[in-house]
Amino acid sequence: MKSKVTTIIAAALAALPLVNAITPEGMLAAPRRGVAQANPSGDFAIYTSTNYSFEDQEATTVWQQIDLRSGAFSTWSTDSNISEVVFVGPTNTSILYINSTNKAGDGGISLYTADANRLSSAKLAASLPAPFSGLKAVATKSGDIHFLVYTLAYPNGTAYNEDLAEKPASTARIYTDIYVRHWDTYLTPQRHAVFGGILRRGNGTYSLAGELTNYVTGKCNATCAESPVQPFGSSGDYDISPDGSQVIFLTKNIDLPLANFTSSQIYWVPFSGSVNDSVPINPIGATPGAEGASASPTFSKDGSKIAYFQMNGIYYESDRNIIYVANADPANLNITSVAGDWDRSPDVLAWSNDGSVLYVAAPDLGRGRVFPVPVDAAADYQPRNITNEGVPAGMQVLANGEILVSDSKIWSSRDVYSVNSEGNVTNVYLQANLVDEALAGLGPQDVSEFYFSSNSTETDLQSWIIYPANFSADKTYPLAFLVHGGPQGGFYNSWSTRWNYKVWADQGYVVIAPNPTASSGWGQNLTDAVAGHWGDYPYWDLVYAWDYVNENLPYVDTSRGISAGASFGGYMNNWFQGHEMGRRFKALVTHNGVTNTLADYATEELWFINHDQAGTFTSPNETSTYYRWNPILFYESWATPHFVVHSDLDYRLPVSEGIMLFNMLQVKGVPSKFLNFPDENHWVLNRENSRVWHREIFKWINYYSGLSGAASPY
Numbered sequence: 001m002k003s004k005v006t007t008i009i010a011a012a013l014a015a016l017p018l019v020n021a022i023t024p025e026g027m028l029a030a031p032r033r034g035v036a037q038a039n040p041s042g043d044f045a046i047y048t049s050t051n052y053s054f055e056d057q058e059a060t061t062v063w064q065q066i067d068l069r070s071g072a073f074s075t076w077s078t079d080s081n082i083s084e085v086v087f088v089g090p091t092n093t094s095i096l097y098i099n100s101t102n103k104a105g106d107g108g109i110s111l112y113t114a115d116a117n118r119l120s121s122a123k124l125a126a127s128l129p130a131p132f133s134g135l136k137a138v139a140t141k142s143g144d145i146h147f148l149v150y151t152l153a154y155p156n157g158t159a160y161n162e163d164l165a166e167k168p169a170s171t172a173r174i175y176t177d178i179y180v181r182h183w184d185t186y187l188t189p190q191r192h193a194v195f196g197g198i199l200r201r202g203n204g205t206y207s208l209a210g211e212l213t214n215y216v217t218g219k220c221n222a223t224c225a226e227s228p229v230q231p232f233g234s235s236g237d238y239d240i241s242p243d244g245s246q247v248i249f250l251t252k253n254i255d256l257p258l259a260n261f262t263s264s265q266i267y268w269v270p271f272s273g274s275v276n277d278s279v280p281i282n283p284i285g286a287t288p289g290a291e292g293a294s295a296s297p298t299f300s301k302d303g304s305k306i307a308y309f310q311m312n313g314i315y316y317e318s319d320r321n322i323i324y325v326a327n328a329d330p331a332n333l334n335i336t337s338v339a340g341d342w343d344r345s346p347d348v349l350a351w352s353n354d355g356s357v358l359y360v361a362a363p364d365l366g367r368g369r370v371f372p373v374p375v376d377a378a379a380d381y382q383p384r385n386i387t388n389e390g391v392p393a394g395m396q397v398l399a400n401g402e403i404l405v406s407d408s409k410i411w412s413s414r415d416v417y418s419v420n421s422e423g424n425v426t427n428v429y430l431q432a433n434l435v436d437e438a439l440a441g442l443g444p445q446d447v448s449e450f451y452f453s454s455n456s457t458e459t460d461l462q463s464w465i466i467y468p469a470n471f472s473a474d475k476t477y478p479l480a481f482l483v484h485g486g487p488q489g490g491f492y493n494s495w496s497t498r499w500n501y502k503v504w505a506d507q508g509y510v511v512i513a514p515n516p517t518a519s520s521g522w523g524q525n526l527t528d529a530v531a532g533h534w535g536d537y538p539y540w541d542l543v544y545a546w547d548y549v550n551e552n553l554p555y556v557d558t559s560r561g562i563s564a565g566a567s568f569g570g571y572m573n574n575w576f577q578g579h580e581m582g583r584r585f586k587a588l589v590t591h592n593g594v595t596n597t598l599a600d601y602a603t604e605e606l607w608f609i610n611h612d613q614a615g616t617f618t619s620p621n622e623t624s625t626y627y628r629w630n631p632i633l634f635y636e637s638w639a640t641p642h643f644v645v646h647s648d649l650d651y652r653l654p655v656s657e658g659i660m661l662f663n664m665l666q667v668k669g670v671p672s673k674f675l676n677f678p679d680e681n682h683w684v685l686n687r688e689n690s691r692v693w694h695r696e697i698f699k700w701i702n703y704y705s706g707l708s709g710a711a712s713p714y
Contacts, residue, residue: 021469021506024694026438033414035394042398107163126208130159134235145199146244153193179259183231184681191226225251241303315607318488363521386423391494408495411442456537463514478560478705480509485567487518516541532614535629564589578634587704641671647680
């Protein structure tokens with residue numbers, strides 16, 4: 001077994017300086033900052049910052065400004081009704097913004113124009129009668145503003161406003177096709193649609209010209225178009241050309257059943273047209289092999305090109321994203337792949353100012369790194385990263401060609417900095433761990449990593465190590481062994497308000513967060529290998545990770561260890577429970593995990609389970625992966641104290657999975673506890689709920705690891 005430990009910046013095995021431990025309350029209340037958005041000349045940037053008060057049980061949002069020349073910070077606005085801002089208009093400080101209410105108070109929104117340096121100059125441009133969001137806007141040669149927004153729409157194409165909608169006498173729902181519900185919402189006849197409008201300029205003011213145009217609703221075959229694509233779609237699913245003449249939007253493939261396939265397509269439509277004028281850019285067959293999910297359609301800055309990502313697999317949501325570039329001309333698209341053989345899966349893109357380079361961010365060796373890729377890069381081109389640590393939440397190419405990056409790291413909830421195309425950091429504007437009281441003392445010294453070998457793959461596998469406050473290598477600390485969800489995905493050098501490694505570590509643990517088979521950022525083969533192998537490849541990788549820690553990290557007390565995970569990580573803890581690995585831990589934690597794989601078809605996205613279980617649910621016999629990897633087959637071996645979390649609005653993994661797990665543990669006499677939130681989905685997002693989540697889980701694991709000294713875990 002290999003012995004190779006690497007620290008990120010400083011040697012972490014020496015005693016760390018005295019710092020304050022980060023608490024769940026501190027993490028949850030600390031500022032949550034948005035992505036820094038620069039004005040066209042790159043003189044300043046603005047972003048939202050939201051704090052939470054547990055005393056008042058209230059969140060407060062303000063807008064902050066960074067002077068990109070001096071680095072000075074100031075409060076830009078305290079008006080929490082300003083929800084979105086776009087720099088557009090005759091000057092570099094002209095803006096259009098959404099006010100989340102309107103004068104009618106009917107559930108709609110308002111659009112205002114203003115000078116960013118004089119918000120008191122704001123003038124009402126339009127009141128829109130629905131809760132539109134996702135504002136994108138450009139100025140045309142005439143001085144008018146063409147803008148895009150989205151909201152739910154009725155099948156007839158008109159915008160849906162829940163406040164004004166007629167309440168039915170019955171709450172019955174009737175379905176004749178699968179895809180009854182998705183994520184945390186039952187599907188209704190209303191679907192999201194992109195709308196376009198014109199703000200006519202005259203006498204120094206703007207006013208809405210005519211009605212909004214719905215570019216999406218009514219495009220139907222096996223199903224109907226919807227954009228943005230739910231549940232996580234946003235304004236990144238559509239774009240408007242810089243001259244305001246063209247629109248592109250992303251929708252699931254209307255020729256295929258929604259629940260069975262991931263295929264999605266990008267449509268082009270003239271801004272002055274309608275849904276009837278829309279044509280697909282990348283229909284199946286247009287580009288050999290490209291049949292899967294598309295993402296991030298983006299016009300170049302001169303409007304002549306369109307860049308986007310697309311996967312090959314038609315029912316695989318974690319296939320490799322390939323970069324494509326097309327002409328912004330439906331009569332002559334000339335679609336080409338860019339660096340088509342690159343063994344990474346980028347998920348964020350931005351055009352260079354001259355259109356010769358695409359800056360993309362991709363998972364890479366446990367980080368999310370930014371790579372410049374020439375638009376004409378051949379298939380065998382291997383991009384080189386220009387950022388290293390962290391995972392970008394967003395990036396913007398500035399007027400001077402530098403890239404403004406907003407990212408997070410394990411030790412910092414938001415860093416904002418600029419980097420040039422050669423990878424030189426030119427300015428560091430914000431490091432949250434240096435300015436936020438709750439994060440005081442956190443830094444790269446809290447984190448290191450190691451690589452280990454396993455019997456399932458020839459690829460060396462990576463794991464993060466996160467140290468507790470005031471760590472000393474001369475002491476020992478119980479192990480907190482975390483298993484990531486997905487299973488495709490990973491543990492990355494990024495901040496999380498749900499599973500924050502440092503919050504767990506500062507309970508007094510050394511946190512080990514491995515990236516086993518299925519993890520992204522070490523090549524597509526490792527990601528793909530989990531299909532049909534939920535119970536063996538990643539399981540054995542995690543066994544080998546534990547073995548490595550036990551044999552090589554003397555400051556980790558594995559005899560007092562606990563294990564926890566969510567989603568697939570929850571499944572794996574259920575799998576641990578029935579296997580030898582489960583006996584290595586004092587306690588287990590399952591958050592919204594699979595208990596009974598024979599019930600996998602209770603999920604909504606059937607493409608996922610069909611792919612990962614290597615087939616449809618047809619005959620659940622002993623040769624089926626649905627049967628073979630079922631945790632309840634090993635019920636007789638369940639013995640480790642087990643904390644179970646499952647929430648009612650989780651339609652990906654229904655709450656019955658958690659209840660079944662808890663019931664079986666109780667009947668068998670295994671110490672167990674069940675935590676349920678009726679108003680949460682697959683994630684716990686409400687801060688008050690998250691506070692309880694942390695409190696109850698830590699009470700459980702701290703008792704069994706011996707950290708709390710409590711008389712009972714209850």
